[in-house]
Amino acid sequence: MIKFFSKPYRWAGVFSLLLVGMFTFVMLDAFVIQKSMVIVASETGTETATVVEVEPVVTETSYADEHIEISIETLQEYDSTIYVADIQISDASYLKTAFANSTYGRNVKAKTSDIAAAQNAIFAINGDYYGFRDEGYVLRNGVVYRDSASENEALVIDKTGNFSIVSESEVRMTSLSENWQVLSFGPALVENGTITVDSSSEVGQAKESNPRTAIGQISAGHYLVIVSDGRTDESEGLSLLELAQEFQERGCTVAYNLDGGGSSTMVFNGEVINNPTDGRSIEEREVSDIVYFGY
Numbered sequence: 001m002i003k004f005f006s007k008p009y010r011w012a013g014v015f016s017l018l019l020v021g022m023f024t025f026v027m028l029d030a031f032v033i034q035k036s037m038v039i040v041a042s043e044t045g046t047e048t049a050t051v052v053e054v055e056p057v058v059t060e061t062s063y064a065d066e067h068i069e070i071s072i073e074t075l076q077e078y079d080s081t082i083y084v085a086d087i088q089i090s091d092a093s094y095l096k097t098a099f100a101n102s103t104y105g106r107n108v109k110a111k112t113s114d115i116a117a118a119q120n121a122i123f124a125i126n127g128d129y130y131g132f133r134d135e136g137y138v139l140r141n142g143v144v145y146r147d148s149a150s151e152n153e154a155l156v157i158d159k160t161g162n163f164s165i166v167s168e169s170e171v172r173m174t175s176l177s178e179n180w181q182v183l184s185f186g187p188a189l190v191e192n193g194t195i196t197v198d199s200s201s202e203v204g205q206a207k208e209s210n211p212r213t214a215i216g217q218i219s220a221g222h223y224l225v226i227v228s229d230g231r232t233d234e235s236e237g238l239s240l241l242e243l244a245q246e247f248q249e250r251g252c253t254v255a256y257n258l259d260g261g262g263s264s265t266m267v268f269n270g271e272v273i274n275n276p277t278d279g280r281s282i283e284e285r286e287v288s289d290i291v292y293f294g295y
Contacts (some may be wrong), residue, residue, distance in 0.1 A: 040102045051260030055245050058192040058269065062123055068094055068293060070123050072268060078242050080209070081235040083266050083274050084227040085123060085248070087293055095223070097140040097181055098126060099289050103146045104138070106131055109286035112265040113272050116292055124292035125213050125225055128185035129259040131288030136184030137173050140289070147173035153188050155256040156217075157181040163217040163254040165191055183258065183291070189214060189244035190255035197240045203257070209237035211264035211277065214248040215291065216255030224252055227266040230280035 025265035028120045042237045050107070056065035063070040067090045080215055089095060098119045100110035108131055116124035130138045130146070137154050138146035149168040156164045163186040187203070188196050205246050217223055226246055230237020239248075240257060248254035262278035262285040 007019075013195060038067075040099055040104060049164045063269065067091065068122060070251070070293065074273075077246070078209075078238055079236040081229040081275070082238070082246065083227045084246070085266070085268075087123065087222050087223045087225065089161070089223075089293065091100055092157070092159055092180055092221070092295065093294055095157065095161055095181070096121075096294065097183075097289070097291050098133075099140070099287060100245050100287065106134075108181040109288055110291050111284040111286055113267045113270070113284060115287075115290045116267045117270060119290075119292070119294060121267065121292035121294040122269060123225075123294070124290045125215070125227060126263045126265045126287045127138050127221065127257055127289035127291050129184045129287050129289070133184075137168055137176065137182045138184065139173070139176060139179060139182035142180055142215055144173060144177050149173070150184055153256075155181075155186075155188075157183075157190075158245065161239070163216075163220055163256070165254065165256065181291075183256070185258050186256065187240070188254070188256055189215060189240065190252050193248065193253045195241070195244045195248055197244050199239065199241050201240045203240070203260070210260050211237055211262070211274075212238050212240075212243050212260045213258045213264040213266075214243055214247070214255055216250075216252035217253045217256065218253065220231075224250055224255070225266070227264050227274050229277070230259075230274045231277055232262075232275070232282075258291070259287065 001045050016021055059073045069088045070085060072085045100108050112124060112126045130136060136152055152165050152168055154168050156166055157180045158175055159205055165286045207228055208230035212228045215225050218286055228238045229235035265276045265284055266273040275282050
């Protein structure tokens with residue numbers, strides 16, 4: 001062994017192998033290796049034993065029963081295809097979230113449509129992709145899963161279904177733990193009816209125009225979801241300012257940007273409504289969580 005390592009180049013070879021091995025492990029740990037932390041047995045949320053007593057009225061673009069009403073329109077704005085869902089619910093418990101494979105953890109992922117199907121969701125969008133990051137508040141259906149703050153603005157949904165925006169660096173999770181949902185991505189698009197982004201606002205190093213997913217509140221129990229296609233010849237995508245303008249024009253008092261780009265997906269009655277893409281192919285990206293409406 002001593003004789004083997006007497007040659008300097010052999011030390012260099014061993015060091016190189018160790019370096020490559022460590023780099024490979026770090027990359028696998030960050031993006032591939034699943035770390036299941038909590039298996040969620042049931043994501044039913046607040047106590048509701050409601051049963052739909054009247055057969056819902058369902059079309060390709062709408063759903064209505066005694067507790068949930070959804071209508072979806074598709075339009076062309078800003079050289080982009082935009083899908084707008086107007087949603088009204090009789091109780092906040094019908095606005096839910098769910099994890100991929102009903103599991104909270106790192107790199108636990110599934111398609112938005114598959115997570116929605118597992119929850120029998122009527123309507124669903126991708127969430128904040130909490131599993132891609134080690135920080136950022138995670139409170140789902142009334143349960144705190146992560147209390148480490150990020151630099152993001154967080155969307156807080158209280159148990160009556162009302163939206164508010166907080167800065168995670170200024171508010172501890174302990175003061176938010178009695179709420180219904182906390183999502184961490186951002187930024188806020190509209191607060192108190194006023195647009196809070198401008199033409200230079202963007203998420204990280206993203207492009208100015210992107211596929212987008214965002215959610216807003218018009219009034220008690222009345223919400224708006226907007227998803228836009230992007231990165232294709234047919235649909236350029238929206239800037240954050242354009243997205244905010246769409247919410248404000250429709251009367252939202254609060255609106256919040258969720259994970260976008262290749263993650264942006266809208267699912268209605270089991271069908272993917274938009275055209276998810278990473279700019280190379282039209283297909284769903286696997287994500288860690290969804291926001292959905294249903295029972």
